[in-house]
Amino acid sequence: MTTLRAPRVRVTGALTAALLVLLGLVAASLLIGSKGIPAATVLDALLHFDPTSTDHIFVHDERLPRTVLAVLVGAALGLAGTVMQAVARNPLAEPGVLGINAGASFLVVVGITFFGITSLTGYVWFAFAGALVATVLVYGVGALGREGATPVKIALSGAAANAAFVSLTTTVLLTDTDTFERFRLWQVGSLSGRGADVLAQVTPFLVIGIVLALLSGRLLNTLVLGDDVATGLGQNTAVARAVAGVTVVLLCGAATAAAGPIGFVGLAVPPVARMVAGTDHRLALPCALLFGPILVLAADIIGRVVAWPGEVQVGIVTAVLGGPVFIALVRRR
Numbered sequence: 001m002t003t004l005r006a007p008r009v010r011v012t013g014a015l016t017a018a019l020l021v022l023l024g025l026v027a028a029s030l031l032i033g034s035k036g037i038p039a040a041t042v043l044d045a046l047l048h049f050d051p052t053s054t055d056h057i058f059v060h061d062e063r064l065p066r067t068v069l070a071v072l073v074g075a076a077l078g079l080a081g082t083v084m085q086a087v088a089r090n091p092l093a094e095p096g097v098l099g100i101n102a103g104a105s106f107l108v109v110v111g112i113t114f115f116g117i118t119s120l121t122g123y124v125w126f127a128f129a130g131a132l133v134a135t136v137l138v139y140g141v142g143a144l145g146r147e148g149a150t151p152v153k154i155a156l157s158g159a160a161a162n163a164a165f166v167s168l169t170t171t172v173l174l175t176d177t178d179t180f181e182r183f184r185l186w187q188v189g190s191l192s193g194r195g196a197d198v199l200a201q202v203t204p205f206l207v208i209g210i211v212l213a214l215l216s217g218r219l220l221n222t223l224v225l226g227d228d229v230a231t232g233l234g235q236n237t238a239v240a241r242a243v244a245g246v247t248v249v250l251l252c253g254a255a256t257a258a259a260g261p262i263g264f265v266g267l268a269v270p271p272v273a274r275m276v277a278g279t280d281h282r283l284a285l286p287c288a289l290l291f292g293p294i295l296v297l298a299a300d301i302i303g304r305v306v307a308w309p310g311e312v313q314v315g316i317v318t319a320v321l322g323g324p325v326f327i328a329l330v331r332r333r
Helices: 002-031 039-047 054-088 100-115 120-142 151-174 177-187 196-215 217-223 227-232 237-259 265-277 281-306 314-332
Strands: none
Touching (some): 002 054, 002 281, 054 151, 054 196, 054 217, 054 237, 054 265, 100 120, 100 151, 100 237, 120 196, 196 237, 196 281, 217 227, 217 237, 265 314, 281 314
């Protein structure tokens, strides 16, 4: 009983601390920006919105949706990375590394070029389609052969899919200057300019994906043991992988559509979650749920501070923060 209770006590303490840090970052995100607004005014705008006040409108229409979206996107990417690493049994599995983001980006380019999509709200369905195609392609190719979907084959098929989608995206962009101009601002990964309309469109998908991910802990605990062991324990591996695939598509598709392909969050968060919670995904997933938003919000705030009154896009900052983690994982594994 003591050995079972100890991880839960440790995780409860970590989650409490993470929640306090997250609340502090949410407050900082609402207070820090290119326009200086007193803390009292920000609080008043949240509690008693005045549509005639410029500061209230700015807080209500710009900073609040951006902060909420950062929390949701961070949670989605952290959970997606945790699910993917469990299914692939590979600590380097991540939406960016396995080509999921590249697939979503390619279909967004197709939507801009051939269907005239010009708004962020129009990117959602194309990003979903791209994430779905990439997920099916990577796992389908990785599952070929008698050994099935081994970690090495999944990693190799993901790298190949990522290279293919990047090449196709580049080919389309080189032939259409207008598409390149619209796409380049979205591609870098940014939370700037995302208003309530974008938030309202992607939130249902993100919430469903987050709930599915949190409920899949027991499934992931069996999948990570391998197909033979999972089957011996009575797990239907095909159903479990299908649930995990739908979860990843919802999380990655909605997050990428809203904020662009933000990298390294899904790579850096799961190892930290497992460091705190151990191998039990029922405990690791709630950790990833909070650690992901902490990373994205911190990166977004850093991006606003280092280049004030301008800003560095969150996708660039997460790459800078996540790069050393990636290198450390490669050296360890």
